[in-house]
Amino acid sequence: MAGYLPRYYETSRIIRSVLQTEGEEFDLVRETLADTLNQCFVRTSTWGLDVWEDELGLPPAPDQPVGERRDKIVSRLRGVGTATIRVVRDVAESYDYGDVEVMEDAPAYTVVVRFIDTLGAPPNIHDLKAAVRAVLPAHLQVEYAYKYLLVNQLHDTMTIDTLQTRKLTDFAPIVPV
Numbered sequence: 001m002a003g004y005l006p007r008y009y010e011t012s013r014i015i016r017s018v019l020q021t022e023g024e025e026f027d028l029v030r031e032t033l034a035d036t037l038n039q040c041f042v043r044t045s046t047w048g049l050d051v052w053e054d055e056l057g058l059p060p061a062p063d064q065p066v067g068e069r070r071d072k073i074v075s076r077l078r079g080v081g082t083a084t085i086r087v088v089r090d091v092a093e094s095y096d097y098g099d100v101e102v103m104e105d106a107p108a109y110t111v112v113v114r115f116i117d118t119l120g121a122p123p124n125i126h127d128l129k130a131a132v133r134a135v136l137p138a139h140l141q142v143e144y145a146y147k148y149l150l151v152n153q154l155h156d157t158m159t160i161d162t163l164q165t166r167k168l169t170d171f172a173p174i175v176p177v
Helices: 013-038 049-056 066-078 085-093 125-135 151-157 160-165
Strands: 100-105 110-119 141-147
Touching: 049 066, 066 085, 066 125, 085 100, 085 110, 085 125, 125 141
Parallel strands: 110 141
Antiparallel strands: 100 110
């Protein structure tokens, strides 16, 4: 801002102090505006999650991690309309580790949700199940298929010594369901 003032103000301590203070205030305004804008988008929202939950009729969950709250909100936004396989997949994929394959068994009135990107049950599975259940009609059953690593398949890829030195989180999915 000093560049917009006449040159004789360059040596004034008062003007420098005023410009410094104004600059700090403008930085605060810019940060506040950016934070407020972030609340308009679910994936960047923090303190605005309460408003999103209230707007969508979700029970407030301030004790849940922010990521899980965002997942529930996104799944509710995606789960509007006719319950098709695509809608069920979109709702499930709004959660972390939610890459799924949805299969319909029409004669048995069953929908199978198969997780393809994680071993075992993904985190926040209870919220995911509730969201999928809310999308599907009541007469359809929902089954969930998880990917697991079997011990005999593990022995084919590494020894016991190697297994003992690795953390469980180091394992990548090896075997399809």
